[in-house]
Structures are given as C-alpha cells and as structure tokens.
Amino acid sequence: MAPPALARMAKATGRTQYIDLLHAMWWDTTAFLFDPNQQLFWRDGTFVNTGTYWSRGNGWVVAGIARVLDVLPAAGHPAR
Numbered sequence: 001m002a003p004p005a006l007a008r009m010a011k012a013t014g015r016t017q018y019i020d021l022l023h024a025m026w027w028d029t030t031a032f033l034f035d036p037n038q039q040l041f042w043r044d045g046t047f048v049n050t051g052t053y054w055s056r057g058n059g060w061v062v063a064g065i066a067r068v069l070d071v072l073p074a075a076g077h078p079a080r
Contacts, residue, residue, distance in 0.1 A: 003064050007071035015079065022068070033057075075077040 003022050010018035033042045035053070041061060043054035072080050 004067040004071065007068045011071050019072065019077055019079055053057075 003026055005019045006025075010016060010022075019053060019061065023033035032045065033048070034040075036040060040047045040053040040055075041057045042050075043057060047054070069080070074080070
C-alpha cells in the first residue's frame with residue numbers, strides 16, 4: 001500500500017479514483033492491522049493477535065498521514 005504515491009497520482013492526473021482507491025485501501029488495512037484495544041498496529045498479518053506490535057509501523061502510519069494530507073486537495077473530497 002502506498003498512500004502518498006496514490007495521492008500524488010491523483011494530483012498529477014486530476015483523477016479522483018486514485019484518492020478513492022487510497023481511501024478504500026487505507027481503511028481496509030486499518031481494519032485488518034489496527035488493534036483498537038491497544039491503539040497500536042500489528043506488524044503484519046502474521047502477527048495479528050500475538051501480542052507483538054511494531055512501533056515502527058505506528059510511526060509509518062503517522063508519517064503517511066502527514067505525507068498524504070500534504071498532497072490531498074484542501075477541500076472537495078470526503079476522504080480529507
């Protein structure tokens with residue numbers, strides 16, 4: 001999954017389906033890898049429900065949000 005790249009593709013091409021794909025993939029991945037009880041992301045699918053989280057993964061999520069928001073249009077799309 002490459003949210004910043006998809007956001008840049010949307011900006012470069014003017015095609016909002018890249019943002020729609022980014023949005024769908026983002027929430028599918030979050031639903032699969034995020035543990036709401038611990039408020040942390042699992043390292044990957046092989047670690048789900050093992051008690052092993054990946055702190056770097058949580059940092060990547062935060063950095064990814066910043067990189068996506070930097071490129072997304074300021075208004076006009078519900079994913080923002």
